[in-house]
Amino acid sequence: MSIKPISGPHVVAVRSVDSIMRKVIVALVPATAWGIFLFGWPALYLCAVTILSALLFEALCLKLKGVNAGPYLRDGSAVLTGLLVVMTLPPWAPWWIGVVGAGIAIILGKQVYGGLGQNLFNPAMLARVALLISFPIEMTTWVNVEPILAGPGLLESLSITFSGLSDLDGITGATTLGAVKTGFSQHLTLPGLLHEYSGILAFIGWERGSLGETSTLLILGGGLWLLREGVIQWHIPVSLLSSIALLSGLGHLIDSQHYLGPWAHLNSGALMLVAFFIATDYVTSPNTPLGQMIFGAGCGLLIFIIRSWGGYPEGTGFAILLMNAVTPLIDHYIRPRIYGRYRNGKPIDVS
């Protein structure tokens, strides 16, 4: 019997941070595995390098902070960050891109703010954007689909990842969004510009792109599983995807020569990954369902704007960071209505 006064609740639900992180990682495994299958051993090496360095940076920061690193490394958040970073990288990117990306994500994106739960920006997106701006060549070298057994062997792959590609021509090309952007700059118009594009292959993920972003199908599957498990709520993915679909549908309807249709938008780039795994990041998204809908719709709007009129072919990273910055504001203004009160906080008037 205890003497110390204790108050309820005396029981708790069996649900921990560790299990949430584990579930998110599990949901990402199929899409990552698909990326490795699609782009061969270099992709696997890059995964290993990035995730390991994420863990190392995390351990280093925790050591500098003077806390026992064990429990924090085991909670899976560093692995998840590393995994998300590598999924957004070009599959044959050199090893140091992975290391720098993991470093930016863990150190600048997370630990300088105070660690888990304190960061303002999504660490993986921060890393991706920083890398894209700093190393535009490496970050936009998209290798052709070379399934694991048809592509370079184990040793050759080591040299690709650790000493770089020598001859890019012939084995690389543009992503769908990149091709469209380049095409427009050459005054080409849409239906003809995408003559080799296949909607089905894009949905399955048989196309050039970032390591873990190509397969809409697998990411969507993982995301839906997370929804069913109650790890994420529907508000952000639904509002984000529907706002993109709505805007691109509208654009395509008005000017089908210069605006991609909703299907191409939804199956391209990082959109699915962002909708289910990045925008839904607890720490950097709003608290309330309404706030989350606004956040998702804002992300969708910014992605559409950047993709359609911006200088970059893909705008998800920028859109997420911008909306991350707005999140505290959304949380300040969007609050749930309290029982027995109006939205403005005044008690309900019944007289």
Next chain:
Amino acid sequence: MLALFENPRLRGGVHAEEHKVETSGLPIATDMPLPKKLYIPVQQHVGKPAEPLVKVGEKVLKGQLLAYSQGTISAPVHAPSSGTIADVLDFPAPHPSALPIRTIVIETDGLDQWLPLQAPDDPLSLPAEEICALVGAAGVVGLGGAVFPSAVKLDLGRKNKIQMLLINAGECEPYLTCDDRLMQERAGEIVTGIRLMLRGMHAPEATVGIEDNKPEAFIAMREACAEFANINVVQVPTRYPMGWDRQMLRYLTGREIPADGRATDIGVVIHNVATAHAVYKAVCLNQPLISRVVTVSGGAVAEPKNVEVLIGTLMSEVLDFCAADKSRVARLIMGGPMMGDALPLSEVPVVKACNGILALSEQDIEIPEVKPCIRCSTCVTACPVGLLPLEMASRIRASQLDAAVDLGLKDCINCGSCSYVCPSNIPLVHYFKFASGELYKRQQMEHKSEQTKRLIDDRNQRMERIRLEQEAEARRVMEARAARAREQELAKLKAQQAQQSISEPTDIATAEEVR
């Protein structure tokens, strides 16, 4: 995904592990042996404590008044069995602090002899005022745990012309099944109690809300109400805290009680189902509230069951009756595991508020270590009030009490749903209780400093008044002295003039004219 569009009437809440099957199928045990001593605190209700009117050594009969109600919000207490008053002393209360409170001790004589009772012939034709008076005299209080004197509520209902009586049979706390069993076994009596309450308040209709994890109780109640069209029995979803009366009211009617008001403001009075049964006993049998059904359960209890326990029985004896293993009790709780009070010792009496005695073992209360908040906002989803627990807790951590109040700290009902669901196991509700305590302390301090300021002001005013009075006094003395001096002067002058007038009388007339 499942709750794609949430029912606006049902906000927040959690599905806690129920642990109700252990006791919900067993009949209420009424064969608990009579304790040798009964400890009856005079304060078992909200309001003023009752005032003892018995003397040490006096013989009392079962049901005899021991202490009378004081003031408008208070309730009397009665002797749960016959015997001798052994003592009136300060005894540990069933409260986390176990601080002693005034308690009447009865040494039972084993006869369990009732005071002659005068049950009315036709209780349902009694006037409303008399029903309320009987309920008040029987010491009936809200048995859901709030222990508000029921007669006061009935009177309030009658005066406010209410449209609906809501009978709360949610019993949403895990483990507890005392209301469930009561409805299964004594539905007819409960319904009579409800009809008496309706009559006592001149209320047209009643609704009984039962969580849908109690199908047997629902059927029993529906059958018992079949012939009374004005009593509805409805099922409500099982989701803690459905038994929060305001939550149930919102679910059933779609209406909310104003944050600064009571249920009567929107024409509703809410009573617990066990209270309805106590009303039946008080009016139809003229029996005061001297016993109640208590759920005894938890991992350390070998024979969990519902027991009809006399008020004043020590919890340790009730636990013995249910074969609890004392060495395995990691935490003793009065009430449910979500909002119940942890008690530091089991030698405290069962009181009217005690709906459950839980002896939880280590496995039951295993609470893992606290991790940082990951802002998953599960607590926001779980909060039935519509608060932002994570934001409030972070403000309180930073000692920003005003910011926490701004976020709605004062609307928190301490239901613990947020703490229950938190994946980081942050003791959120502890923060809110702490902050409420701090607010109270601050209020007291402000009150005190205001008092001090008033005293100083008073003193200053008093001093000023005294100073003014003294000055006035001094002035008066001065003036009096001056006047006297002037008089003397005048007298002297007159005397001189009188002397002169004798010598040259014409001069006086001239002098007078000049003046």
